Amino acid sequence: MFIKPRMRLAPDNTTFKFMNGRIAGLVVSALLSTASIILFFTPGLNLGIDFSGGIVMEVRTDGPADFQKIRGALAEEHIPDQGVQRFGDDSTVLIRLPTQPTEAGTEIAVSRVRSALESSIHGVKIVRVDAVGASVSSELFRNGLLALLISLLMILAYIWFRFEWQFAVGAVVTLVLDVTKAIGFLALTRIEFDLVMVAAILTILGYSTNDKVVVYDRVRENLRKYKVMPLRDLIDLSINETLNRTLGTSMTVFLASLPLALFGGASISGFAMVMLFGIVVGTSSSIFIAAPILLFLGEKRLRRDTVAVEVPESGAARQP
Amino acid sequence: MYFSRLKAAAILGVCLLGLLVSLPNVLPAPASWVPWRTVHLGLDLKGGSYLLMEVDMTAVVKERLDSLVDGVRQALRPGGIFYQTLEAQLEQNRVLLRLRDPTKTDAARTVLAPLVQRDGPNNAADMDIAATADGTITLTLSPVALNARASAAVQQSIEIVRRRIDETGVVDPQITRQGANRIVVQLPGIEDPNRIKELLGKTAHMTFRLVDETANANAGSTAPPGVEFLQMQEERGGKIAVRKRVDVDGGDLTDARAGTNGQTGEWVVNFKFNSNGARRFADITRANVNHRFAIILDDKVISAPNIREPITGGSGQISGGFTANSANDLAVLLRAGALPAPLTVVEERTIGPELGADSIRAGAISLLAGFLLVIAFMAFFYGLFGWFANLCLIVNLVLMLALMSMLEATLTLPGMAGILLTLGMAVDANILINERIREEQRRGRPPLAALEHGFQRAYATIFDSNAATFLSHVMLFVFGSGPVKGFAVTITIGIATSMFTAWMLTRLLVSQWYVSVRPRLLPV
Numbered sequence: 126m127f128i129k130p131r132m133r134l135a136p137d138n139t140t141f142k143f144m145n146g147r148i149a150g151l152v153v154s155a156l157l158s159t160a161s162i163i164l165f166f167t168p169g170l171n172l173g174i175d176f177s178g179g180i181v182m183e184v185r186t187d188g189p190a191d192f193q194k195i196r197g198a199l200a201e202e203h204i205p206d207q208g209v210q211r212f213g214d215d216s217t218v219l220i221r222l223p224t225q226p227t228e229a230g231t232e233i234a235v236s237r238v239r240s241a242l243e244s245s246i247h248g249v250k251i252v253r254v255d256a257v258g259a260s261v262s263s264e265l266f267r268n269g270l271l272a273l274l275i276s277l278l279m280i281l282a283y284i285w286f287r288f289e290w291q292f293a294v295g296a297v298v299t300l301v302l303d304v305t306k307a308i309g310f311l312a313l314t315r316i317e318f319d320l321v322m323v324a325a326i327l328t329i330l331g332y333s334t335n336d337k338v339v340v341y342d343r344v345r346e347n348l349r350k351y352k353v354m355p356l357r358d359l360i361d362l363s364i365n366e367t368l369n370r371t372l373g374t375s376m377t378v379f380l381a382s383l384p385l386a387l388f389g390g391a392s393i394s395g396f397a398m399v400m401l402f403g404i405v406v407g408t409s410s411s412i413f414i415a416a417p418i419l420l421f422l423g424e425k426r427l428r429r430d431t432v433a434v435e436v437p438e439s440g441a442a443r444q445p
Numbered sequence: 446m447y448f449s450r451l452k453a454a455a456i457l458g459v460c461l462l463g464l465l466v467s468l469p470n471v472l473p474a475p476a477s478w479v480p481w482r483t484v485h486l487g488l489d490l491k492g493g494s495y496l497l498m499e500v501d502m503t504a505v506v507k508e509r510l511d512s513l514v515d516g517v518r519q520a521l522r523p524g525g526i527f528y529q530t531l532e533a534q535l536e537q538n539r540v541l542l543r544l545r546d547p548t549k550t551d552a553a554r555t556v557l558a559p560l561v562q563r564d565g566p567n568n569a570a571d572m573d574i575a576a577t578a579d580g581t582i583t584l585t586l587s588p589v590a591l592n593a594r595a596s597a598a599v600q601q602s603i604e605i606v607r608r609r610i611d612e613t614g615v616v617d618p619q620i621t622r623q624g625a626n627r628i629v630v631q632l633p634g635i636e637d638p639n640r641i642k643e644l645l646g647k648t649a650h651m652t653f654r655l656v657d658e659t660a661n662a663n664a665g666s667t668a669p670p671g672v673e674f675l676q677m678q679e680e681r682g683g684k685i686a687v688r689k690r691v692d693v694d695g696g697d698l699t700d701a702r703a704g705t706n707g708q709t710g711e712w713v714v715n716f717k718f719n720s721n722g723a724r725r726f727a728d729i730t731r732a733n734v735n736h737r738f739a740i741i742l743d744d745k746v747i748s749a750p751n752i753r754e755p756i757t758g759g760s761g762q763i764s765g766g767f768t769a770n771s772a773n774d775l776a777v778l779l780r781a782g783a784l785p786a787p788l789t790v791v792e793e794r795t796i797g798p799e800l801g802a803d804s805i806r807a808g809a810i811s812l813l814a815g816f817l818l819v820i821a822f823m824a825f826f827y828g829l830f831g832w833f834a835n836l837c838l839i840v841n842l843v844l845m846l847a848l849m850s851m852l853e854a855t856l857t858l859p860g861m862a863g864i865l866l867t868l869g870m871a872v873d874a875n876i877l878i879n880e881r882i883r884e885e886q887r888r889g890r891p892p893l894a895a896l897e898h899g900f901q902r903a904y905a906t907i908f909d910s911n912a913a914t915f916l917s918h919v920m921l922f923v924f925g926s927g928p929v930k931g932f933a934v935t936i937t938i939g940i941a942t943s944m945f946t947a948w949m950l951t952r953l954l955v956s957q958w959y960v961s962v963r964p965r966l967l968p969v
Contacts, residue, residue: 129968130828137887183800228499232646232790236639251637252797261497261792265926272924276917283913321859324929327921328866328936331914335870338910339877346902370880373826374873377819381869384814385862390807393862400866 134372139365143412144357144420150413158302161309170312173319174255176269178224178262180235183253184242189215191246198245202237213391228258269323276327277301280334288341291427295418296337299410303333303403310402316395325396329403332378336371336411343367344419348427356424360416375408446896446956453957456949460840466847484849487857487931488631490805492798494638496630497623497791498606498645504786505598506538506591513540513560513572513584520556539585547580554582595626598785603628606788608781609644628788636797648743648787649778651695653726656737656749660686678745679766685746687739692729695742697722701779703772712767714776716760723759731755740765742775808861815865816842823872827879830969833954834875837946841871844942845935854938857931867939870914874947878903883969892967896959900952907947915940 174181184195195218196209204222212219220238225231235256242249257265277297285293307326311318343363351359364371382404385397448456466482474481488495510533517531517540527545534541544553554576562571571590576582603620606628610618619631630645632638657672668674674684700717718726729738730752739749740763748765767775819838823831845864849856882899890898915937922933 128829130831131825134826137883185799228789228791232642232793235793236642239637239639250797250799251795252800254793254795256790256793258791260499268924268926272920275924276920279916279920280913283916287909320926320929321932324859324921324925324932327917331917331936332870334913334917335873335910338913339906342906342909366884367880370873370876373876373880374870377822377872377876378866378869380818380822381815381865383818384811385865388807388810388814389862390804390858392804393807393811393858396859396862 133369134376135368137369139368140361141365141368142361143364144361144417146413147417147420151417154302154306154410154414157309158305161305161312164309164312165305168312170308170318171315173317173322174221174257174262175319176262176266178257178259180220180222180225180231180238180254180256182220182222182235182238182251182255183212184218184220185250185252186216186218186246187248190218192218194246195220195242198241199238202234202241204238224259224262228260231256231258265320269320272323272327273304273330276330280330284338284341288345289423289427291419291422292341292345295415295422296334296341298418299337299415300330300333302414303329303406303410306406307399307403311399314398316398321392321396322399325399325403328400329407332404333407333410336374336407337415339370340364340367340411340416341419344416356427357420360420364412364416371408371411375404379404446893446900446952446959448953448956453953456953459945460844460950463840463844463847466850467843470846470850482850482853484846485853485855486801486805487855487860488633488794488801489796489858490801490808490856491633492636492796492801493631493633494635494641494793494795496632496638496642496645496793498628498630498788499791500595500599500602500626500628500785501787501789502595502598502626503535505595506586507533507535508786509586509591509594510535510538510540513586516560517542517557517584520560521553524552524556526553526556537585538588538591539583542582542584544580544582547578550576550578550580550582557582557584560584599626599628601785602788605782605784606630606645609777610641612777612781613641613644615641627791634798636795638793638795642790642793644774644777645788646790647778648784649695649781650743650783651698651779652691652741653693653729654691654739654741655688655729655733656739657686657688658737675739675741675744675746677749678742678747682746685739685749687741687746687749692738693718693722693725695779695783697725698779701776703767703769703776706762706764709764711764712769712772713762713764714767714772714779715762716779718759718761720759723757726759726761727755727757731757804858808858812861812865816868819868819872823875827876828968829958830875830879830882830955830967833951833958834872834879836954837875837950838868838871840950841939841942841946842868844945845938848938848942849935852934852938854934855931856935859929860931860935863932863935864939867936867943871939871943871946873910874903874907874943875951877906878947878951879969882967886967886969892964893959895967896955904948907944911940911944 190211192209199209199220204220208221210219210221211217222234222238225234235254239251242251277300280300281293281297284296304326307329311322316322340363343366344360347354347359347363354362379401382397382400386394386401389397469481469483514531514533521528526549529543529545531542532540542553544550554574557574560572561574563569569587569589571587573585573587574582575585599622603622607618607620610620610630610632615632615635617633619629621629623629632641635641657669660669660672668686671689672686673689675687676682676684697718698716699719702715704713704715705711706713734752734754737749737751740747747763763775820835823834825831827834842864845867878899881903882895885895885898886892918933918936918940922930922937925933
């Protein structure tokens with residue numbers, strides 16, 4: 126353990142024929158992404174107040190919360206019962222109010238709930254207030270979407286610049302598929318979709334890109350090294366050569382995120398769950414989606430030379 | 446793999462410097478002159494209140510148009526030019542004027558011309574006067590001038606907000622501008638921002654005007670020209686007829702303090718005018734003894750006392766059924782000055798210190814657990830080379846802390862998650878290097894050559910894979926807000942420091958080890 130490695134994640138010199146599973150990989154991915162898109166429309170995402178607008182108040186009481194009493198106190202303020210829920214433990218209660226008709230109304234509603242609780246329940250503590258007006262929430266949503274789109278474009282441009290367009294398109298199509306699956310996961314698990322989730326999705330994007338670039342980098346290197354090897358075998362070889370690294374890195378990121386999901390507390394554990402899901406998706410998509418797309422796009426076109434000219438279709442590149 | 450002494454010393458120097466710079470986070474400042482920069486805890490960790498306020502821009506435009514209407518009225522009066530309609534049209538940013546006698550259009554234009562001001566950028570006119578043959582004249586405000594005015598209003602609001610908050614004794618408030626018309630107010634340690642929201646919710650524009658004793662405000666009639674009916678502030682108070690003309694403005698106040706009236710024991714606000722205000726106040730009170738004048742705050746009449754004798758000293762007293770608190774609040778508002786436009790809270794996030802402490806604890810436990818898991822993994826799967834990576838990981842953490850302290854960055858709960866993820870990703874560079882060296886060795890290269898080639902080849906991959914991640918997180922920083930920004934900051938800093946540790950420090954450690962041991966086979 127101190128000098129010699131104890132174990133390997135995968136043996137050296139594996140010769141898995143990953144590209145044999147390319148159709149299966151793409152079909153499974155397409156199915157999952159389609160299902161995710163359906164989930165996105167019904168039942169849809171569980172939007173947090175960052176994006177839906179409204180008010181959330183987290184309240185702590187001495188000992189177990191008396192829901193009857195809290196609901197009673199809030200009924201006078203015309204807050205429906207379902208807006209009052211248990212949160213985390215017995216003495217913590219979450220109160221939700223919908224978006225108020227005017228921006229100024231939000232402020233008034235917060236102070237009314239506050240005084241209603243403080244006057245009727247002894248020892249109550251309001252530990253968190255989040256109030257987001259309608260105009261702000263739509264702006265936050267737009268900015269989140271914009272960040273996602275621009276990130277994708279920059280990744281596209283960067284890979285195009287450093288590799289070839291086939292690599293860039295392969296990576297970005299795969300990333301889009303990854304993101305749709307993460308959104309499907311959010312819709313399925315009903316984890317609240319808020320600003321932190323945008324951060325989670327962008328992190329998955331970053332991680333997944335990182336993983337694809339490593340495989341692509343090896344493909345690029347092997348393209349120069351083995352001038353006559355068919356692209357299909359070449360991609361298989363590249364994936365096998367980087368397999369230990371791919372598994373190793375996904376393991377460390379997974380291990381780093383795991384404690385967050387377990388002990389991170391209510392607000393951050395959702396983030397960590399999405400991360401864990403994203404790591405699995407991002408790692409497998411490098412092998413089963415990004416690589417096959419590269420194979421389809423590049424089979425006849427990818428240059429087999431370090432010279433920066435396209436090899437014509439009838440050229441040496443097509444030799445079996 | 447060769448490091449000159451200088452280069453090796455520089456690498457170690459950076460690490461030591463990082464350690465030094467991150468020390469302030471755990472030690473108290475030795476003296477006030479020592480620069481003691483630390484990482485700030487975000488409001489979500491230390492508790493406090495975040496308010497996003499919007500400046501009501503239509504109010505700014507409306508005020509400008511109203512004063513323009515006033516200006517038009519006064520300009521036309523001496524020349525005997527009469528009009529059918531004179532109105533401010535808020536939607537079109539203009540004042541519309543229809544003359545009774547269309548032949549006087551040119552004369553009207555001449556007297557209105559001096560209203561145009563040229564104080565904007567490039568000396569451009571702040572409005573455009575257009576006339577048609579049927580005697581319709583429009584004065585349209587230029588968008589550039591309006592924007593400049595709006596921007597000035599936001600800037601002035603920030604100043605007033607700061608003064609008002611300073612009066613409340615909040616420690617370390619942060620007031621910053623966001624976008625075109627928003628102000629972010631961060632109040633550390635404030636659990637219940639209600640009082641502050643109330644203080645900021647008032648424009649506190651105070652005016653002193655004469656009461657029109659001939660008009661009856663309660664009969665439901667319409668107000669005569671130049672007079673308006675305003676609500677009295679007291680609970681059961683009715684309306685009162687007040688002249689529109691402002692005799693003295695609250696802007697001329699120099700001081701206001703809450704106190705009690707010696708005779709009645711009632712709470713009052715004592716105020717002082719500057720010389721201009723004092724002179725005008727003296728003139729008005731001298732000319733109107735035994736008439737009433739009204740003290741008006743935000744279109745509500747606080748009180749309308751009778752003028753018993755001229756007040757020439759430039760100071761006075763407002764009474765109006767105050768409590769100790771309300772008198773104090775009014776004094777604060779008057780001292781701080783009026784907001785140029787109303788502010789509305791469009792987003793509020795308040796975290797109690799209790800919840801913040803919970804988050805810190807949860808974050809710290811996760812951080813420690815994740816750190817140990819990654820270290821164990823690397824040791825188990827990469828042996829000695831894993832320990833090199835682990836040492837780099839620790840240095841990486843120190844360097845991250847150092848950079849964040851230097852930038853005085855804010856650590857939020859998502860930021861802590863970011864640190865953890867960075868730890869996971871930082872070892873990726875080491876994994877790439879280790880795997881590459883192993884591969885080179887298995888191809889039959891001797892140890893030194895395997896190391897050389899391993900580092901060389903891994904470097905290109907590390908660069909490309911990190912650059913792509915870096916770009917997507919810069920986007921998150923640009924478009925994210927609040928705690929999410931904190932997340933992007935930690936990850937981008939983490940990527941930068943991990944590039945350094947992987948490429949420089951790991952190589953230095955490995956080369957020193959190689960030189961002292963000279964192994965025949967690398968244990969990767």
